Amino acid sequence: MKIILFLFIGLLFLLVLIIAIGKIVNARKYRISSEAGVQKSEYIIIGGIEQYIQIRGQDISNPVILMLHGGPGSNMAYYSYGWQADLEKAYTIVQWDQRGCGNTYYRNKHAEKPTLDLLLSDLDELTEYIRLEYGKEKVIIMGHSWGTFLGGVYSGKHPEKVSAYIAVGQMVDFKLSEQVSAQEAIRLANTAGKTQDAQDIGDALDSVMSFQKLDKQNAMELMKFRQLKEKYLPSQYGDKMGALQIFSPYMTLSEWKWMLSFDSLIESNSEIYKGLLSENNSSVYDYSLQYEIPVIIIAGDCDWTTPYSMALDYFNNISSPDKEFITIGNTGHIPFVDKSKEFSEELLNALNGIPVN
Incomplete structure (x- = not known):
């Protein structure tokens, strides 16, 4: 019995050691070291509460991409280091834990629950903060999954503050998907x-x-x-996400708790889900299809979470002064993780020539 216990403790120690070494290696590999760069995480007051943002980029003078995570409730700042490194050379990227999610949730457990209108208001405050703090006339909005719903509505309403809208895994209609x-x-x-x-x-x-x-x-x-x-559909999340999460040097205790707190995620985002399940304003077609800014939609051709065909149909129905649809082959709902190099190359090429600052 003692031998089994010692073996268990030894294996546990080895596992912890491997994870610690992986975090140290990634911290060094992905550290922003340029003099003009920025790498920080902070809480700022948005909507009357402290909300968490992460900011990374090789040159603070570069245009800013504000990333809106999916879910609702699926924060992504802590594993973004592994897929956005190539983008950070040309853009400063802001990750945000939305109200009712991740680090922001644990700072404000009793705050008002997020709704679409409340998140749009929070997003507007965050956009204003970025514009003032970093001297930008406009920002680029990039959303993933649920973040495309939020980002699309906001970008359509505020062309004076947004230079381009990027949708990855465009959510069109929750139930129809x-x-x-x-x-x-x-x-x-x-x-x-x-x-x-x-x-x-x-x-x-x-x-x-x-x-x-x-x-x-x-x-x-x-x-x-x-x-x-998903017994019959292609894999939606690939096999790289787990390693990015476990070996993340930026994963906080709150993010560990959040990843394991299914009940909190559902409860804190209940009002948003109620809206997505309703018959009113639950589809992107309930909002304007006319964008005054460039639009880039990126989709994995095997995405059945936010189905590829629905994203393509939406692209064909919107109007924009400059729009582009990018297909990432043989990948599902997170092409930026599964094929990060190809994703970054395609996105950088699409952004080239668009006046984004």
Whole structure:
């Protein structure tokens, strides 16, 4: 028994040592060392509460990209080091833990819950802070998944503050996305002769479509539904995310807690999910399709979380003085992680020539 205990302690120590070494290596590898650069994390007052932002870039005089994470509730600042390094050479990138999420949540557990309107107000305050603090006339808005919904609405309303809008995994309609991906999963299940799975997916879809809110019970049902779909759909999250998270030198204790706090995520973002599940203003088509700024939409061709076909249809329906649709092949919902080099090259090429400062 003692031998087993000693082995367990030894293995645990080895695991901790490997993680610590990985964090140290990444901290050195991705440190911003240029004299003109910036690398900091801080809390600033937005919407009357302390909200967390991370700022990284090789030259503070570069244009600013404000990144809006998905979810709702899926903060990404702590693992961004691993995919945005190439972008940091030409742009200063601001990551933000939105109200009700990650570090911001743990500083303000009892703050007003986020809604779309409240987040739009917070985003406007953050944009103003960046413009004043870094002397920028405008910022570039880049959103992922849920962040594209928030970012698209904001960019459409504030062309005087936004120089370009970048959507990665464009969210079009929450419920319709589940329908489209379920139909594909059912087709593949039937093709594979798994008629019972096809039936189960269809039954689960009917249940999910009836949701009016996303409490813990409904959220668990939604997760099981997605797991059943993903038996037949391509991988949505690749195999690189785990290492980026575990070996992140920037992951705080609050982010560890948040990653394990499913109940807090669902509860704190309940009002947003209620809005996305409603029949009113829950689709990007409920908002203006006319952008006064350049628009770049980037999608993985295997994305079934925010289906590729829906993002392409949206692109074809919007008007913009300069728009471009970029496909990242053989990747799902996080092309910036799964194929970070290709993603950065494509995005930098698309931004080249656009007046962004």
